[in-house]
Amino acid sequence: MAGLMAGFGHYTHAVVRGIPASLVKEALRTSASEADVDLDKARREHEAYVEVLRTRLGLEVLELPADESMPDCVFVEDAAVVCGDTALITRPGAESRRRETEAMKEALKGLDLNIVEMTEENATLDGGDVLFTGREFFVGLSKRTNQRGAEILADAFKDYAVSTVPVLEGLHLKSFCSMGGPGLIVIGSSEPAQKALKIMQQMSDHRYDKLTVPDDLAANCIYMNLPDKGHVLLHSTADEFPESVKVFEKLKDHMLIPVSNKEKVKVDGALTCCSVLINKKANI
């Protein structure tokens, strides 16, 4: 008798989107670095990523076609927040990305989710700023997400507490943290990250364990709890963040799956950014 808030990390479906060629030149960047994105490599990475979801983890992957007019469209996470059987279609903070939500909305409708749309003019929210812990939401107030957007999210998911966390550095809240398991927050070791963690801890009625990794970017990983696999953690590769991976390897109960993200990270793409995970067997 699954009840409210049961089954954190249970997913059956994933929505992903292809990488447009325009990503190389036109994708938004927060960093000043001009490192070129190798489109082929990026696409190979992404394919590998999708393959892990589909084949290795057995999710039903819904792959949306890339749209050249939307260079950042591969980062589907920002377009929607799905929790339970409710999907909030966001209003991304970057104007250029607003249209990304259309395809996402259609896809999620197809999955028979309750769709809530964020239409208010003065509300912005990127899914990358939304950290769902299983018991509550933390919403980073960042360059992309504002208070009003967080309020609408709170309205969409009334069961849960929604606390705001200022994101002073980095693009999104999840640029330096993510969930590594039920009640386990993976957090980067930078000062802003640690500060944000403190705020989250203070704001929460629940206690979280933390897993601190040396690299903020490595702190973005994907946790799932799958029926026949147990705890699964997709994290960055030792190639990219050797020290952080050593930390992940301490998670003995997790099935650890390193996933390369070398290219997308150049345009601020983290692991969680590239998919929207859905549990179609609603909790109830």
Added chain:
Amino acid sequence: MRRALTLMGTSVLRTGQIVGVDSSGDFGGCETVGRALFFRGEPGERSRLEKFPINGSLEITTGSLVAMTTEAGSETEVKETAEESAAQPDQSEKEAEKAQEVANAEGEEKAKEQDKAKEVKEGKGISRYLPGWLKKQKSQGQTSPTKEVPPAEEAVSKETPDEAESAPEVNGHAEEVEEKEAAETVQVKERDAESHSNASADTEPAKEEKEEKSSEKSPEETKETKGEEGAEELKKEKEGEVEAKGEGGEGQTSIFTSPLRLARKTKMKLVVCHVTLLDGTDFTCEVEKRAKGQYLFFKVCEHLNLLEKDYFGLIYKDSHEQKCWLDPTKEIKRQIRSNNWQFAFNVKFYPPEPSLLTEDITRYLLCLQLREDVASGRLPCSFVTHALLGSYTLQAEFGDYEPDQPRPLDYISQLTFAPNQNKEMEEKILELHKSHRGLTPAQADTQFLENAKKLSMYGVDLHHAKDSEAVDIMLGVCANGLLVYKDRLRINRFAWPKILKISYKRNNFYIKIRPGETEQFESTVGFKLQNHRSAKKLWKVCVENHSFFRLNAPEPPTKARFLTLGSKFRYSGRTQAQTRMASSLIDRPAPNFERTSSKRISRSLDGAPVINITEAGRDMAENGRELHSDSKSPMRVHGDNIYVRHSNLMLEDHDKTQDEVLKHQASISQLKRSFMEAPPPSPPQPNQWEKRLTSSPATTLRIQQQQQQVTTEVEIEETVVIQEVSKATKSGFVTVTTSDPTAEQETRAEVEEEAAVVLVKEAKTAKQESVSSESESEEEAEYHPNVPVSISHTQIPEENEDEEEHEKNEVEAVEQDKTGPDAAPHPAEVNQPEAIARLEEECGKVDTEATEDEKVEPEPEGSTDDPKMLPDEATNGVSHKEEAVTSLAEEEEQPKMNGESSVLEAELRPQVICCSEPPVVKTEMVTISDTFAAQKTEIATKEVPIVHTETKTITYEAAQLDGTGDGEPGVLMTAQTITSESLCTTTTTHITKTLKGGLSETRIEKRIVITGDCDIDHDQALAQAIKEAKEQHPDMSVTRVVVHKETELAEEED
């Protein structure tokens, strides 16, 4: 037997309880350890049990309960004990007196005489172990105990014969009064005065008599003191009534007097109150115009058959249409300030874990509240959650989904599940309803609550405010602290441990925040409320929620330092910890109640007859709700549920401080007592629970004042105890006792709580150190004959620091000396047979303890041999036994529990003792010696006068109290717990007043216990504690410093 007990270890307690359950049928072949514990003693016990009108099981339970009570007694129990004592006083005291032959005889002598015969039979039996109230029941049932009571109490109290009829209640009230009184020594003094002046003549004479007797025989004195206590209690009751009269002006119920009593007085003008219940029905009752809030509240709870009432409250609308909580301690009339006697019964404190509630009826009421909250939108939830909750509601109210039912949507749409209910939701509800097939109503309720409790706004009381920048925000008060919302977003959160002070000024509301790790200074955050009223209202809610969820025991209104400013308002009810403990002892069969569901359903009924049919079908065919409830009851009878819950409790209490646990136990014991008192089969009456309210801390103030007036000498002593308990490996204890230099006498009756705490700690730590309080209590002995039980406690584990030990020993020695004389009287009281029995029990306990601690070696046998064991020892032993038993039952895993329990007991006893005056209750009777005492320290020998006998049930409690508290009645003034990440600081302030002859002594003791992980720097913590103590009370001095280190225990604890 002993060995068996020992081996049983933790399981023993449970066994005991279980035994109780089992034993309902036959006592004969109790092979269980528990039985052994309870019944080993003598055939006499059995006979008693048999005599009980109630089922054997009940009785047995009582026995276990008794143990519990004694243990728990400390805080809440104090009240209860008082109540019990009051109730029992006649019988128990009489019995005790008879046994002692020192008939304290107040008005009870007659009764005593009657009882004596009984006592003779029963005295040796279980009765000793049983709390006084039990005895009362028996005696009442058998004889007419009420008659006895009325003369002394009623005469004074104005109670009419009606009271006699409702003897239990009266007793209970009296007990309550006593408790309060005990707590408030001052009152006692006043009582004396009053009693003398007033109708208390009976009681006073009794005291005098007692005194005389005591002068004659020291041993008898102890008994006398007990008697005195009882007398005091009576007096207190009387006084309480008197006070109430004086205070209330007329016959209003003072805190001390039970509201019911007052009501009975026919003189008062009656007013009709309308109370809207959670199911939408209206409850009407008459109350005196001057009745206090709790009177009405009790009436409502009685009507609802609700025992776990502490989560609830009454709401009224003030002149500004604002909903306010009715303060139970104040007159209704003065609160409502209008002629609109209209109230609503609501959930006041939403239990974070509804599954820990003991009774289904409580959960049902909580469900009703939440359904209303959800339907009104006060508790926001998503579509799916609305549907899920709605489906559980359907299951609970209508049973399984009926496929044949025509047009189910018709009636569903007449029910309100959500503010924005629509067809889609109703369909979803129906769909989910189908999946709940087979759930009983109670199960459906449980599922409902399991989901509802996870909602983020569950139990959050919202208040409009503005921040410093005049931005509209909401302040949410909840179990965990204060939440700050802007619109729907949580923008800040202040957990209770982070909050140092809560205050309001005009329309500003402030919280002082503990500095963070990197911060050096405290900061204050201010919010603007709409007006002064709303600021005060918010402040009150904060105080109450903090007290309820965070404290072990409510903080007395008097000297609270934590939440001060402006108002003296304090939470007067029981804390969650207390109520949990109390409710864990509930062992009545699950009450039948109808889930006639609320207005909603009735509406639906009107609209669609179908529903009725459905319901009927359900009831008939598939256990209707009632049936369900019935079905449950058997389980409870068996006690399974209770024990399971127990374990749950324990788990839950993991992070709680020892103090809390103790308190829990105390409250539990109280509850048990109350239950015991109540007529067995009948549905629970408003009992000590309610009474507890009466014994609210507020009274202490009065008492103090009174004491001062009467008093010749006032001693103030402060004790600061800093404890460090490391879960991981080491735990350290630092106790600093400050005594007021001015106070020459150390009548320290350390407050029961403190003692309890200490004891607990000790127990946990391996029972290492005796509590300093114990020694203190000895001093009290002057007033109260009770012998210091401390000796047993005195055992200091190896871990204790030498210095500390020395100090303690010295103190104890002193105390012992003082107590010595007192002690003497006690011994006389104790009957040999009883002593033996007790000894046996003690031995058993000791064994268990020994096994646990390894330190204690049971010498009980020796003690048993010597009927003349020192009273202290005896008491100690008793307490230990009880503790062991309780601990076993309660804590299988935690040795600490045992210690705690013992502490509680000790505390309780002192309280009882406090009453010092008279007669009635023996509560304290010290019993036999403890092995501990002998083993532990020399002190024991000193103190120990030879005690023998004592038959009264109360004894257990008394013993501990005596030991620790020494018969001083202690009032727990303050108890606050402040928790930071690594440290938990508990501050307890006890005020003890003692009346001896014309002198009254008041001792104020403050104890600070700091518990923390191994990392704690003892020296620093100690220094800090001393410093703070001195700053707060420049006129007091630190008299004692105790440091406990626990290593093994700590691990075990974890």
